[in-house]
Amino acid sequence: MNQAADGVPSAPGKGIAVSMTGIFKSFGGVQALDDVSLEIEQGEVHALLGGNGAGKSTILKVLNGIHRPDAGTIKVAGKLLTAHTPEESRAAGIAMNFQEMSLIPTLTVAQNVFLTREIKGGRV
Ligand SMILES: Nc1ncnc2c1ncn2[C@@H]1O[C@H](COP(=O)(O)OP(=O)(O)O)[C@@H](O)[C@H]1O
Ligand SMILES: [Mg+2]
Numbered sequence: 001m002n003q004a005a006d007g008v009p010s011a012p013g014k015g016i017a018v019s020m021t022g023i024f025k026s027f028g029g030v031q032a033l034d035d036v037s038l039e040i041e042q043g044e045v046h047a048l049l050g051g052n053g054a055g056k057s058t059i060l061k062v063l064n065g066i067h068r069p070d071a072g073t074i075k076v077a078g079k080l081l082t083a084h085t086p087e088e089s090r091a092a093g094i095a096m097n098f099q100e101m102s103l104i105p106t107l108t109v110a111q112n113v114f115l116t117r118e119i120k121g122g123r124v
Contacts, residue, residue, distance in 0.1 A: 014042040015042050015077070016039060016041055016042070016075070016077075016078070017040050017041060017042040017043075017044070017076070017077060018038065018039070018040040018063065018074075018075070018076055018094075019038075019039050019040075019073075019075040020036065020037060020038040020039070020059070020063065020072065020073070020074050021037045021072055021074075022035055022036075022037060022071060022072040022073065023036040023037070023038075023059065023062060023069045023071070023072035024036075024069060024070040024071040024072055025055075025062060025069050025070050032058040033055050033058055033059055033062070036055065048060075057099065060096060061096075062074070062084075063089065063094055063096075064086060064089050064094055064096040065084050065085045065086040065088055065089035065090075065094070066086060067084075068084040076089070076092035076093060077092065079092060090117075095113045095114070097109065097112055097113060
């Protein structure tokens with residue numbers, strides 16, 4: 001692991017996993033996302049904080065291909081997403097656990113993330 005001079009581990013620095021730039025999304029008259037940019041490096045864990053209606057779910061649904069942004073660019077591991085479909089995001093490696101009523105409580109977080117895409121055999 002890289003160590004800064006003060007002994008504190010430095011940022012993962014393995015490259016940009018997710019880059020969202022200038023994202024806009026409105027629902028009718030509601031501007032849910034207004035020029036939102038988000039960059040996540042590989043190995044990083046982030047928390048999005050904000051009040052109800054701040055747009056947290058919307059930005060993640062845009063990343064997941066559920067919502068098509070009105071404007072902006074999304075790259076996953078350097079690859080530009082253009083279709084804005086769940087299939088495209090899934091193929092790029094994006095998975096989403098939803099807040100409400102979409103998890104199977106008897107499964108682990110990892111099992112929920114890989115639901116329907118379980119490794120079924122062979123060598124890994
Ligand atoms: N499918 C939708 N149709 C209409 N308005 C929506 C929809 N999804 C979100 N919104 C609106 O967009 C704004 C952001 O919502 P949301 O992303 O769910 O916020 P958060 O997750 O931060 O609570 C809110 O004003 C919400 O009412
Ligand atoms: Mg939400």
